[in-house]
Amino acid sequence: MKRQISMLLSFCAFLLFISCDKRETFDDLWKIDNEAQFAKITANSEYTRINAPSTNGYIMYKELKSGDGETPFFTDKVKVLYTGWFKRQWSLGDTYLNNKGETVYNKYIFDSTENRNNIPSSFHINPMDSSTGGLIEGFYTALQYMQVGDKWEIWIPWELGYGSVKKGSIEPYTTLVFEIELVGIIK
Helix, strand or coil: CHHHHHHHHHHHHHHHHHHHHHCCCHHHHHHHHHHHHHHHHHHCCCCEEEECCCCCCEEEEEEEECCCCCCCCCCCEEEEEEEEEEECCCCCCCEEECCCCCEEECEEEEEEHHHHCCCCEEEECCCCCHHHCCCCHHHHHHHCCCCCCCEEEEEECHHHCCCCCCECCECCCCCEEEEEEEEEEEC
16 A cells, blocks of 8 residues: 555656646746747838847847938947837737726836937947946847938847846846937937
8 A cells, every 4th residue: 555655656746747847937938929029020021130240140120210310330329219118918919908898008118218308318339338338239239220310110039138037127038129219429
């Protein structure tokens, strides 16, 4: 009898072990959803691909407004207006009604110059410059291709964003979207 109970417990422990191994975590599901959304944008002909200088990947952009000014150099400091956002569920609209009839705001704006009286932010494009405030690679990649006056919607995969770490309200593996307007180059 003791042997049967021991075998049964061992079998149950084995089942528990293998079932834990195959369980998907929030991070796994979040990563899959965010990568799928970025893949959709990649396949959309309205967007253009720009490879990151580091060769860690690429961003996708769509021109919202065309500028005719200078293109900044890697070593320049620029002034930009921007809004950064992501969705909690990419398959749903910016807002939707939940099963209780409540409005859910699905598009989460995590940073915007609009919240700071539309005063442009200044950044050094060079990521090695400590005064950049930690620009993510996808953001400074876009700036190197824009002309003053351009306004772009850029999509940044998690590898060129905040990666596999949580940054404030941004979960690991998050695809980020920015609307960036290059206002000027600071000389």
